[in-house]
Amino acid sequence: MSDPRALRDAFGAFLTGVTVVTTFNEEGAPIGFTANSFTSVSLDPPLLLVCLAKTSRNYQTLMTTPGFAVNILSEDQKDVSNTFARPVEDRFAAVDWQKGPFGSPVFSDTAAWFDCSAHERVDAGDHVILIGKIEGFENSGKTGLGYARGGYFTPALTEKNLLANVEGSLSVGAVAEREGQILLVPDGAGGWTLPLVDKAESEGMDVLEPQFAAEIGLSIQTGLLYSIYEDTKAGRQHIVYRAALGEGAPKIGQMFPLQQLPIDKIQDSALRETVKRYAQESTLGNFGIYFGNQEKGRVHAVAKKRLIP
Structure with missing residues (x-):
């Protein structure tokens, strides 16, 4: 022993x-x-x-x-x-x-x-x-x-540092949930997408949260990282966070119950899979983090608590 x-x-x-x-x-x-x-x-x-x-x-x-x-x-x-x-x-x-x-x-x-x-x-x-x-x-x-x-x-700080160190601009999205519903916004082509903002190289989450809030008209509190992937066709990085949405009606978009999501109307394949995975993982309360590109990658489980005091 x-x-x-x-x-x-x-x-x-x-x-x-x-x-x-x-x-x-x-x-x-x-x-x-x-x-x-x-x-x-x-x-x-x-x-x-x-x-x-x-x-x-x-x-x-x-x-x-x-x-x-x-x-x-x-x-x-x-x-x-x-x-x-x-x-x-x-x-x-x-x-x-x-x-x-x-x-x-x-x-x-x-x-x-x-x-x-x-x-x-x-x-x-x-x-x-x-x-x-x-x-x-x-x-x-x-x-x-x-x-x-x-x-x-501190997981959130680690993720914010990741954002701050990404070279060039990138797209940051949020799976914004409130009481079993998530917010989807029009994609400009008759479909739906997640709320997205562009992040400049020098910007951190202290800038992005107010930007999200201004666009959707509701307060938003970003939580843990949910997906990070590269769109190899567009040559662009994407990061998606889990987020909590404040009370009220959104200025743009619509709240959808997790069991009634318009999956087939989310045109971006990577975001479509992100939303599908979120709905599935929500039923278990056990979320992972996706790393990869728009076509393939891996979901890494988030460790739970256990050790000797």
Whole structure:
């Protein structure tokens, strides 16, 4: 058997998100710790789990507490992660927090939080698996903070840097969704296409989001990269993002339910396949990233969360 340190390093190859698990101790004081051994378990009933080392100073509290919360940190909360990973005297002085619906501390500005009742505790070697039943949650739509090989990474920032470093101009599109519908706009030839803007070499996403919003008349928040490909016939790069669309009616285009998309009226073959794939992946809630050209390429799965705290 490999030594524990080598095994831990091997586990560290897996890209995860970063969470802070919180509850109250017997004296009523809030406690919390950074953990990336988190995953969803079930939708019905709504369950999640997090793993806790038996050597943790929070072990006894988490074995008896009626509930706990999992705060998924956003990409600008590295300082929060560091605070709750170290023996800081008053960790909660560094965050804005309140009690969640079930009573555990939940943080502001997170990517999402889940307030849980204690559903089951499972012995697992030198750890215990804490399974929580979700009693309340909030999803801000922000990008989560990533962690791998002992260091942080921020997916959105990585993608924005990619945009900033592409030579020449390129076309940037968005699969803009709201409540199970996406926005398609006229392509000028009697068909439909995704909202697209041209990006100059010097422009970043801080310029593109207002440009999108001005053209469609709605606020738009770009999320993670969804497709990057080269149109070899036109000699042009294309990048497509997943995006969240604000409330209201669009100034141009039309909202289409994901189950009723006019696929046959999307003339651009690459964008047609992008829209089809998005509709299929939405049913599973598991999105990949396409790399290639307008005719062929590969969809790379996006890693999910799991590791030892």
